[in-house]
Amino acid sequence: MPVPSSEFKKALKRLPDADKEKLLLRAVRRDAELYETLVFELLPDVTIEQVYEQTTDRIHELFNVAVTGRLLNRSLNKALGKAVKESARSRRITKDKRLEIDLNLYALRIIFDNYTGQFDSPYNGFYVSTARLTARTAQLILTNLHEDLWLEYKPELDDFLQQLHGRSKSRNLRFELPRELVVPG
DSSP states (O other), rough: OOOHHHHHHHHHHHHHHHHHHEEEEEEEHHHHHHHHHHHHHHHHTTOOHHHHHHHHHHHHHHTTTSSSSOOHHHHHHHHHHHHHHHHHHHHHHHHOOHHHHHHHHHHHHHHHHOOGGGGSSOOHHHHHHHHHHHHHHHHHHHHOOOOHHHHHHHHHHHHHHHHHHHHHHHGGGGSOOOOOOOOOO
């Protein structure tokens, strides 16, 4: 992403308000994420809870509508990838790291409630992607949240990690999958 130069900033300050408005409206028409970011920042009635609800609806739709066909494992893997992108997008819009963690956990809940049978598929992609997301979510919790919040996430995350380690595929992972969320205490 380009960094605005000082000349650009000066030219922007010299623009009349009407021209600034036209320029901004043109930019948000071209970039949906910029539009959603500005809506979140400028409109007082748009809250993090609303962004969470909208994103969970999109994630739910990804797993329950888009997942079909003969190659269920591939469909699930694509849905998981898109769900992770939706979580990251919501974090970028709100700048709230806890929101990304909560959305990742929402996607993991859908997977562990409905699709763990696909972990036994001869294809590893969905299992590996789920394990990677679980490990990443654990790391996000430890690096981005205060220690007091770690205990809130520990039981659910430990259950996901235990289920993943319960599969024989866990021995073939090419990355470290923690056995539990380690909370210093």
